[in-house]
């Protein structure tokens with residue numbers, strides 16, 4: 268089944284509509300789990316839960332990071348986990364009922380999404396938390412935030428909405444990117460939503476190999492296993508064809524490296540899950556196990 272077109276998928280769908288047309292597989296990783304835990308912690312803080320209590324509910328592996336987060340500028344008193352959908356035909360938004368796991372039931376012409384936090388002020392504020400990875404670019408979150416802003420403006424009858432992305436670094440520092448959307452910017456966001464939705468519909472109707480290009484947008488793509496460019500990149504490196512590094516090819520070479528890392532990460536996660544469930548595994552004269560920090564270890568006996 269293809270991945271749904273949601274607010275958080277918008278940046279990727281803008282660059283690659285086929286990512287919402289190819290078969291998708293949901294998966295998790297240490298990084299994704301860390302992001303989920305940090306989001307739950309920030310939600311609890313924004314909901315007014317005492318810090319000690321919020322920390323106690325966080326998985327041990329992420330607790331140290333959460334304890335370091337600078338909470339001085341985390342707004343309180345807003346509404347957390349606000350689920351909404353924008354109808355690209357009717358150019359209208361509505362609130363969505365969810366069961367707590369972000370399971371939406373949008374109509375065929377709606378793009379749903381859940382804002383981490385909304386401050387319903389005269390000029391509403393939509394806030395999203397991001398945890399950093401080495402090459403995370405806050406600008407990639409703009410279409411997602413602007414989609415929430417579009418929904419909020421329509422629901423609250425507001426002419427202006429403020430967007431804020433709080434990027435949480437490994438040392439707990441929170442770096443904010445903020446911008447304001449006026450009526451013209453909100454209109455542009457509605458046009459963009461319509462455009463992306465149409466491109467995704469066209470990709471879904473397409474027969475044969477999809478036209479795709481690897482890039483930063485591939486990072487959280489749930490369709491990467493079925494992506495022809497991804498498969499080509501992995502085969503290329505597996506065959507020992509290391510791309511030449513030139514000024515012209517450096518972007519493509521980096522994308523190939525990222526694609527291969529993604530496949531390798533999926534293999535590692537699968538091995539970790541297996542060893543967690545079955546305990547250390549002896550194969551021939553080698554022992555695969557998890558060390559005290561939960562990292563994989565391969566030892567020759």
Ligand code: SF4
Nearest residue numbers: 283479480485488494
């Ligand atoms: S992995 Fe493939 S399908 Fe997914 S976003 Fe990248 S190019 Fe598109």
